[in-house]
Amino acid sequence: MDSVDSREEEAPLVAAGEPLINHARDAHILSFAFLFIFSAYGAAQNLESTVNTEQDLGTTSMGILYLSFTLFSLVASPMVRNLGSKNALVLGTTGYLLFIASNLKPSWYTMVPASVYLGFAASLIWVGQGTYLTSAARSHAKDCHLHEGTVIGNFNGEFWGMFASTQVIGNLLTLVLLKNGKEGESISGTTLLFTVFLGSMILGTILMCFLHKRDGNGDLQKQSASFSSSVGSLLMSVISPLCDKKMLLIIPLLAYSGLQQAFVWAEFTKHVITPALGASGVGGAMAVYGAADAICSLVAGRFTSGLSSITLIVSGGAFLQMLVLLWLLLKYSLTSGILGYVYPLLMSVIWGVGDGVFNTQINAILGMLFRRNTEAAFAQLKVWQSATTAVVFFISPLITMHAMLLVMVVGLCISMAGFLILILHVEKAFSSGS
Incomplete structure (x- = not known):
């Protein structure tokens, strides 16, 4: 008995072949994988309206993509839970690969199906990203005895900093590879560019495969049985988050976060950057925007x-973005000289800081407040972000810049009112012990 007891005392706490998972390593891998994938996709998205101009193929494809993204995001939560967040991430990369490949032979027969499929894949990869990163942060905090909120913030800061860097890298690649011709005119340059993009995405996909799985088999099997047993469970996964008061209060902020991103792509570059800096200055301004976004x-x-x-x-x-909106709405006008260059770039920096704030903090608060149904919370984020982005792409040609600015101001005020009420509601619930 003594020998048995001594052997038990000397036995390691972790059995051989079962090493502790390095959660920070997974966060690093996820961040670099998205860096490779979205450096390519972000730059390709910026080029769609200029390289695929025949019958507005590029802009129409983007509208279809975000409409598909919105619809599939409604049911992304049970799909991610059924697949597991790592598998959802890997499967999600296939949509981006197909979309870039379709740009090598752009036509209605290649671009439209690729856009629809990318909407499906994007819903998986983004809900999977939010779920996976939050899970890694919680596990890291638990294993290292750290404050959970701090770790969630650090992990999201690293991820969104890397993600924002894609605007800088992608635009620089575009600038270098298309420097010998105007955008859309250099066919060989465009082909080379999208080939490089494809290679970057393949590297990102390979990196995804090195992530650890984070879904328990028991939970996965239970959810799989529930998901396949009835349509009712699928409908509940869509409707149940909307019955949560916390979710209803934060939805306006989720919608605004997509609105402010689409505003930069569809309106700001068209009505502010291009008149001041010319079409060639758009890439530089977006690189400055991305750098400010990454640092913030x-x-x-x-x-x-x-x-x-x-x-x-x-x-x-929110205060910084409101300053830019009021500046554009009330005082800004095209000027000559050095200030004509400085003002648009300054606004790009300020807007990029705001975007960095919304990306990191929205993801952090969703991870903190919706512990029991993390997938559904991040699915709602992508539903409202992609819906507002699609709306901006479709209505942008139909309304004036002044009208869009008014929409942005009203949207920001409503979203902040809902957010502050949410914080008061949550703090009141914590103080009452409920």
Whole structure:
């Protein structure tokens, strides 16, 4: 008995062949995988309206893509739960690969099906990303005895900082590979560019395969049986988040986060950057925007520790974007000289800071407040983001810049009102012990 007891005392706490998972390593891999994939996709998205101009193939494809993204995001939560977040991430990359490949031979027969499928794949990869990163952060905090909110903020700061860098890298690649011809005119340059994009995406997909799985088999099997047993469970996964008061209060902010991104792509570059800097200046302005976004994401993530810090950071980002909106609405006019170049770039920096704030803090607060149904929370994020993005792409040619600015101001005010009420509601619930 003594020998048996001694052997038990000397036995390692972790059995051989069962090493501890390095959660920070998974966060690094996920961030670099998205860097490779979205450096290619982001730059390709910026080029769609200029390289595929025949019958507005590029812009129409983007509208179809985001409409598909919206519809599939409604049912992405049970799909991700059924597949597992790692498998959803890997499967999601296939849509981006197909979309870039279709740009090598652009036509209605290649681009439209690829856009529809990318909408499906994007819903998987983004819900999978939010779920996976939050799970990694929670596990890291638990294993290392750290404050969960701080770790979630740090992981999101790193991820969104890397993601925002894709605007810089992608635009620089475009600038270098298309420098010998105007956009859309250099066929060989465009082919080379999309071939490089395809290679970058393949590297990102390979990196995804090195992620650890984070879904328990028992939970996965139970969810799979529930998902396949009836349509009712699928409908409940779509409707149940909308019965949560916390979700209803944060939905306006989720919608605005998509609206402010689409505003940059569809309106700001067209009505502010191009008149001041010319079409060739769009890439440089977007690179500046991306650099500010990346730096702010890293900084904001480091300062995130809980609801109070999130409230202050989001309020600061909203204030900065409101300044830009009021500037454009009330005082801005095209000027000559050095200020004509400085003002648009300054607005790009300020807007990029706001975008970095919204990306890091929204993902952090969803991870903190919706622990029981993380997939559904991130699915709602993508539903509302993609819906507002699709709306902007479709209505942009139909309304004036002034009208769009008014929509943005009203949207920002409503979203911040809902957000602040949410914070008060959550703090009241915590203080009452419910």
